[in-house]
Amino acid sequence: MGRPTPATIRLARNAARTHFTDPSRQRGLLVAFEGPDGSGKTTQRKLFKTWLNSEGYDVVTTKWNSSDLIKPIIKSRKAVRALSPEEFSLLHGADFRHRVEQVILPALWDGKLVIADRFLFTGLARDVARGLDFDWVLKLYEPLLWPDLVFYFAVTPVTSGKRVTATRMPNFYEAGQDVTDVDDPAESYQRFIARVIREYESLALIFNFITVDAEQSIGDQHRRIRELFLEGERRPWSDWNVDAVAEWLALNGRHRS
Amino acid sequence: MNGARRGKPALIAVDGVDATAVLAEARAALGTPGRGGISRWDASGVFQDLAVADAGAGAPSARTLLLLYAADLAFRLRWEIRPALAEGRAVIAAPYVETAIALGRSVGLKAGWLTALFRFAPRPAERRFVHPRHTRALTVKDGFVGFACDRMVIGPGIRTRRQITERTVAHLRRSAQRARRVRS
Numbered sequence: 001m002g003r004p005t006p007a008t009i010r011l012a013r014n015a016a017r018t019h020f021t022d023p024s025r026q027r028g029l030l031v032a033f034e035g036p037d038g039s040g041k042t043t044q045r046k047l048f049k050t051w052l053n054s055e056g057y058d059v060v061t062t063k064w065n066s067s068d069l070i071k072p073i074i075k076s077r078k079a080v081r082a083l084s085p086e087e088f089s090l091l092h093g094a095d096f097r098h099r100v101e102q103v104i105l106p107a108l109w110d111g112k113l114v115i116a117d118r119f120l121f122t123g124l125a126r127d128v129a130r131g132l133d134f135d136w137v138l139k140l141y142e143p144l145l146w147p148d149l150v151f152y153f154a155v156t157p158v159t160s161g162k163r164v165t166a167t168r169m170p171n172f173y174e175a176g177q178d179v180t181d182v183d184d185p186a187e188s189y190q191r192f193i194a195r196v197i198r199e200y201e202s203l204a205l206i207f208n209f210i211t212v213d214a215e216q217s218i219g220d221q222h223r224r225i226r227e228l229f230l231e232g233e234r235r236p237w238s239d240w241n242v243d244a245v246a247e248w249l250a251l252n253g254r255h256r257s
Numbered sequence: 258m259n260g261a262r263r264g265k266p267a268l269i270a271v272d273g274v275d276a277t278a279v280l281a282e283a284r285a286a287l288g289t290p291g292r293g294g295i296s297r298w299d300a301s302g303v304f305q306d307l308a309v310a311d312a313g314a315g316a317p318s319a320r321t322l323l324l325l326y327a328a329d330l331a332f333r334l335r336w337e338i339r340p341a342l343a344e345g346r347a348v349i350a351a352p353y354v355e356t357a358i359a360l361g362r363s364v365g366l367k368a369g370w371l372t373a374l375f376r377f378a379p380r381p382a383e384r385r386f387v388h389p390r391h392t393r394a395l396t397v398k399d400g401f402v403g404f405a406c407d408r409m410v411i412g413p414g415i416r417t418r419r420q421i422t423e424r425t426v427a428h429l430r431r432s433a434q435r436a437r438r439v440r441s
Contacts, residue, residue, distance in 0.1 A: 068313065073307065084335050087301075087328045087331045090328035090331060091328050094324035094325050097320055098321050102315040136377070139373040142370055250365075252410070
């Protein structure tokens with residue numbers, strides 16, 4: 001009895017590999033949609049989901065900052081503008097971890113296709129844009145779970161700003177007013193989103209995102225996403241994910257099944 | 258936080274699993290009340306909010322709880338610890354980082370991840386540890402460790418709060434030994 005032994009961890013890692021590389025089983029797939037606000041990700045995510053359903057895929061969607069456990073905690077603190085960049089980052093990391101354990105990994109294990117409307121890259125881009133250290137932020141998200149595909153919806157800061165402010169004013173944290181010290185939300189957003197997009201562009205290179213030109217028409221983007229998905233869905237399971245899956249299996253005692 | 262008299266600023270960490278004993282040790286470490294104040298767990302109210310969360314939201318893992326502990330500690334540093342030090346007062350952080358690291362180690366999280374997580378927390382000028390003399394402390398209900406044991410998902414290898422608490426105590430004893438070696 002006690003903490004997970006090396007034998008338990010080995011067992012869990014083997015169970016993860018066996019499960020996700022079994023050719024007789026429908027493998028779970030994780031597809032992430034990333035990009036700045038106003039890049040049209042959510043529109044594309046909905047179109048993509050409808051198409052996947054029509055093709056017979058069992059689809060689960062998970063959105064950024066949406067865990068039933070942590071979201072209310074973040075929401076109440078955002079409302080009173082009480083979060084420092086570190087607290088903001090750590091709370092979103094907790095929300096992400098809870099969703100990985102409660103939503104994403106169970107669905108992947110059951111062979112479902114998970115669409116993540118924003119993934120850990122959102123945390124990285126925003127937190128680094130807030131001045132936090134990249135390595136520290138990345139560490140918060142360990143053990144890392146890499147998507148099979150990451151679609152990055154690329155827009156310029158000007159387009160993002162125009163689309164977001166066309167219908168509403170960005171909120172305090174969305175506009176980065178906690179770090180820009182600019183009173184006008186629209187102006188602050190313009191400055192902050194330029195930093196976020198810079199970080200996204202670096203991440204797109206480092207992590208090999210599939211970049212979608214989000215300045216194109218909705219229909220053209222959707223067709224391109226379908227093509228790219230069909231090209232990418234046959235990729236083998238990434239062994240980079242073995243630690244994340246093994247920890248979840250050990251936590252739930254499923255490595256024995 | 259209380260106290261306002263100016264003196265030598267110092268951050269003193271008091272760690273242990275028994276919240277009552279940790280608080281008593283913190284008061285002893287503080288000495289003269291006017292010298293400074295005590296920064297306690299859950300000053301931000303994160304865990305209070307978690308305690309009333311919908312049960313259907315699913316139990317958090319130790320990793321999730323430690324991310325929340327780190328968020329709470331960041332809040333304590335911002336509003337309690339750093340301002341007090343800047344005013345030349347002493348601050349007793351009770352508990353501080355070692356309790357959380359020991360809890361994480363007790364459920365098998367890697368030391369490297371835990372150390373990196375709390376990298377933002379300044380090194381205390383002094384570390385104190387409160388170890389239980391008897392098994393009474395192994396059934397503690399208050400404090401971060403008690404809270405975590407009550408709520409977190411526990412893997413099949415570690416079935417009881419008592420086992421987790423025992424392991425946390427063991428890790429804290431080792432941390433205390435290391436701290437003594439560093440001092441000497």
